[in-house]
Structures are given as C-alpha cells and as structure tokens.
Amino acid sequence: MTADIRRKGLLLILSSPSGAGKSTLSKRLMVREPSLQFSVSATTRPPRPGEVDGRDYIFRSPEEFQAMVAGGEMLEHAEVFGNFYGSPRAPVDRAMAEGRDTLFDVDWQGGQQIRSSALGREVVSVFILPPSMAELESRLRGRAQDSDAVIAGRMEKSLGEISRWSEYDYVLVNRDIDETEAELRTILAAERLRRERQPWLMEFVRGLNAEYGAGEDR
Numbered sequence: 001m002t003a004d005i006r007r008k009g010l011l012l013i014l015s016s017p018s019g020a021g022k023s024t025l026s027k028r029l030m031v032r033e034p035s036l037q038f039s040v041s042a043t044t045r046p047p048r049p050g051e052v053d054g055r056d057y058i059f060r061s062p063e064e065f066q067a068m069v070a071g072g073e074m075l076e077h078a079e080v081f082g083n084f085y086g087s088p089r090a091p092v093d094r095a096m097a098e099g100r101d102t103l104f105d106v107d108w109q110g111g112q113q114i115r116s117s118a119l120g121r122e123v124v125s126v127f128i129l130p131p132s133m134a135e136l137e138s139r140l141r142g143r144a145q146d147s148d149a150v151i152a153g154r155m156e157k158s159l160g161e162i163s164r165w166s167e168y169d170y171v172l173v174n175r176d177i178d179e180t181e182a183e184l185r186t187i188l189a190a191e192r193l194r195r196e197r198q199p200w201l202m203e204f205v206r207g208l209n210a211e212y213g214a215g216e217d218r
C-alpha cells in the first residue's frame, strides 16, 4: 500500500493597514504564482471603478451577506470600516483537498479567525507595513479611489491594524514594490518546501522503523 504523501494546500494570509499595498502585491503574486488560488471575498462595500464582481470581490447586499453567514458559508467574516467582509469557505476546502495554496487579503480579525479555525495549522501569515504614515496617506490619496473623509477614516484606523503586527509569522515593509514581491515569493517558496518535506520525512522514518525495527518515531 502506498500512502498519500501529497501535502495539503497552505493558506497565505496578507494583512496591512489600508493603502500599504496588499491588493497590489496580491495581484502581482497571482500573476507570478499561477498555481495559487485567490480567495475572492464577499463584501457589502460598493464596487470601486474598475472592480469586477466575482473577480475582485463578490458584491452583496447586507441581507445577502447575512444569509451567507447564517448558512455557514463563510470561513471567517468581520466588519471593517463600516462594511462586512468575509471569505467563502467552499473554494478554500476545494483547494485544500487538491493540495493547492490559497491567498487571502483580509484584515487582522479575519487573520485571527482563520488561524484559530480547523485549518489553522496550514496558515502562513504576512503583515505588510508602509515605510511611514506620510507614505501611507500619500498612497491612499494616489490611489484616487476614496473621498477625503474615507481616507481620513482609514488613516485613523491604521494604527489599530498596525498594532496587530506581532500576531503574524512575517512582517514586511513595503518600500519598493519589486523587492517586497520578491520577499513574499521567498516566504512562499520556503514554506512550500517545509511542507513538502514533512510528509516525505514521515514516510522516510516509517520506512526506517520497518527496516531496522528502531521502535518509536522520535
């Protein structure tokens, strides 16, 4: 009998204060790492210009969103900046079963919920910091997607989000986008390697025990 030594998919979580560069990094990672699956979140926030339903977000009314939560369809959900956001569970379960890795762009509350879920062992979490608060504000303004009031609200909330950095496995400062992308891909490569070796190691030790009768695994 040959054991299934394929690894499960890993769950790569990106969080940051709004404007630090998560969406940009996620999009770049999805181009460079085609085997990754992006977890498309459901949200009650209205679409921004250029955002496509089902690709960037699944745009839902508050009632529709609550029905998804009540039906147990969400792996996690949270209220962020006065809107609801959540990660649908079904695509994640499918990816895990296929050994595919999933990328999440969620806030710290989502990160905490996924980490403490049954899938928590498969989580690799990365917190993205801006180089400075002035640069964060300038990126929010430069994105030209939000009103002054929305930008002010996001700046106000950014310190609360930043205070969660130590809950994450890795912290990256997004100065140069190419460098940060390279660092993120290095983390992914190392974590994949670690996981790929684990099932193989278990098989190897089992084989040693069978051949040499070494007793218990150590």
Ligand SMILES: Nc1nc2c(ncn2[C@@H]2O[C@H](COP(=O)(O)OP(=O)(O)O)[C@@H](O)[C@H]2O)c(=O)[nH]1
Residues within 6 Å of the ligand: 015, 016, 017, 018, 019, 022, 023, 041, 042, 045, 076, 077, 078, 080, 081, 085, 086, 087, 105, 106, 107, 109, 110, 111
């Ligand atoms: N908990 C949770 N947070 C999410 C989810 N999707 C997006 N977010 C977070 O919601 C916040 C606002 O996202 P968004 O409206 O796209 O604004 P942006 O981050 O400024 O581009 C960000 O911190 C996202 O990481 C989700 O499914 N669950």
Ligand SMILES: Nc1ncnc2c1ncn2[C@@H]1O[C@H](COP(=O)(O)OP(=O)(O)O)[C@@H](O)[C@H]1O
Residues within 6 Å of the ligand: 016, 017, 018, 019, 020, 021, 022, 023, 024, 025, 139, 140, 142, 143, 174, 175, 176, 177, 178
């Ligand atoms: N390293 C960087 N240097 C300069 N501008 C950046 C960098 N990373 C992202 N940006 C820009 O900052 C703005 C906010 O980035 P975005 O990815 O939308 O942030 P988030 O998803 O974290 O809210 C965008 O206009 C993006 O092009």
